[in-house]
Amino acid sequence: DERMRMGYFAQIANMPETTKLYDTVVAWWDAIEVLIVTGATTAKVEAGNTGIKNIKRTGRGFRNPENYRTRILLASAARAVA
Incomplete structure (x- = not known):
């Protein structure tokens, strides 16, 4: 209608x-x-993808893979706590 x-x-x-x-x-x-x-949407999936992109964006400029990995883990941990 x-x-x-x-x-x-x-x-x-x-x-x-x-x-x-x-x-x-x-x-x-x-x-x-x-x-x-x-009421089903893909909002959770899209939010996850955005989070991954932001973490990757944060890691740009790191030349040491271990530092890059550490930065990603720290960003993920901070998000999980908040």
Whole structure:
């Protein structure tokens, strides 16, 4: 029902931006509906990937692999405690 209501308002607005937004919602509706019903997201996975990237970014410039490894472990430990 809400998707149809959004389509109605997109037609009334008669703007390319709203039409494109509505078309995107229609194209992704199955995934959007799954999110609404289950509440399942990939947020935890994405947060983990961001954390890994930040740790790797912190280690740039280290030439000694042992120092690099130590820095990664320290950053991971600090995150686990917080």
